[in-house]
Amino acid sequence: MKFAWRRRSRYWLFGLAIACLTTLAGVVYQTERTAADLAAFPPPGRMISVNGMNLHLYCLGSGTPTLVLEAGLGENVLSWHPVQTKLAQTMRVCAYDRPGLGWSDPIDTAIQPEEVAKNLHTLLNNAGIAPPFILVGHSRGGIYVRAFYHQFPDDTQGIVLVDSTHEQSPMHQYLYAAWDYRKQAMQIAVAEPLSRIGLVRLLGIADADRRPSPLPAEILAAKTALQNRTDTARAVVNEIAVMREGLDPATPPPDSLGNLPLLVLTAGNLVDPDLIAREAARSGKVVEAEKALARIQQAEQDDLARLSSNSWHILVRNSGHFIMQDQADEFVGAVSEFAKPFSLKSGGEGQTNDNAGLAQTAVQAGEFKP
Missing domain, CATH: 1.20.5 (Single alpha-helices involved in coiled-coils or other helix-helix interfaces)
Incomplete structure (x- = not known):
């Protein structure tokens, strides 16, 4: 024995x-x-010191106001590649990486939207980029740009929400919301330690080209390299930890934007009931549950458009969640038209928008064609 x-x-x-x-x-x-x-893959922009950490800021073009791009969950400046250069032909356009994402330094703890907004404000100030700003927020970035406006209203001339997350997401009425976010959090939490020992990289779990993409091969390669960083996995875990707070039924709705010029772009593919039903049947999901989710997402997008009395809501057809990639030309046209009146004013006076062309074209469930 x-x-x-x-x-x-x-x-x-x-x-x-x-x-x-x-x-x-x-x-x-x-x-x-x-x-x-x-x-x-060195950073294409500048590294700017913000509260003891270096954040990556990538600006193109010139003029005022400055268009500031806030990416979604786990994303970086490269997610704006299809549109930033085109928009920069007529205005200054700045994208940046939040802590731990892209080329920016990591942080160990989760930060609330208000802190994200303060970091962005300090970043722009330290980089010598003066207001006014038009803020563009994709997905989770939509919450961050609204937090920026509520803290720095005098610096904000307009907001563009790109298939933005709602503050009360993940949809209190959706039956599977808690489980979906818990599953996502568990997957990312497992991915973080695996990324430390190279398994995420070896298995290609974080590869950016796992689906057909409009991004060029060299951009996909750089994006994959960034997403394979351990810092990225940690940053996503931190952001999801804050996002899950939205499961609390006591989470307040988004605050009003008053009469701030607001453009809401909604991904048509995610709210089309027929398309949702076909995709759910093809992938073996519960059709009625997916259709219910689509209705809730449409209601949330409508609610975001009502945050301002001076808003336009455009349903971008044939587009998934990444509108700036799936329908880059439509995105550039809509944002350029929205920003045009501001660029015609010296000093960016006031917060009025005389964009009659946009107002006439952005009808309910319509497509914008400049």
Whole structure:
């Protein structure tokens, strides 16, 4: 019996040694590949110091006001690639990476939308970019730009919401909301330690080209390199931790924007009941549950459009959640038309928008054609 116990102990020790060596090898692999990726894909913009950390800011074009792009959950400046250069032909356009995303330094703790907004304000100030700003928020970024306006209303001349998240998401009325977010949080939480030992990279879990994409190959390669960073997984875990607070039924609705010029762009594919039903049947999901989710998402988008008495709501057909990639030309046309009246005023006076063309074309469930 003593001999058998010693033999089992040797097996356990041998297995533990193999696991430790494998983990160490994975850590070395992840560290070396991350360093190689950062050397192969240097930041296209500037690194600006903000409260002791360096944030990446990428600006193109010139003029006033400045269009400021706020990306969605886990995204970085590259998600705006199809539209930033085109928009910069007529205005200054700045995208940036939140802490831990893209090329920005990481932070260890989750931060609330109000802190995200303060960081952005400090970033722009330290970079010498003066207001006024037109803020463009995609998905989760929509919450951040609204938080920016409520803290710095005098610096904000208008807001564009791109298939924006609602403050009370994930949809209190949706039966599977809690489970969906819990599952997502668990997946990301597992991915973070796996990313530290290189398994996320080896298995291609975070690869940016896992679906057909309009992004060029070199942009996809850079995006994949950034998404394989351990810092990215940690940043996404932190953001999801804050997002899950929206499951609380006591979460307040989004605050009014008064008469601030507001453009709401909604992804048509995500609220089309027929398309939703076909896709649900094809993928084996519960058709009625997915159609209910689509109705809730449409209601939330309508609610966001009502936040301002001076708003336009455009349903962008044949587009998924990433409107700026799926329908880049329509996106550029709508945002350019929205911003045009401001750029015609010296000093960006006031917060009125005389954009009759946009108002006439952005009818209910319509498509905008400049």
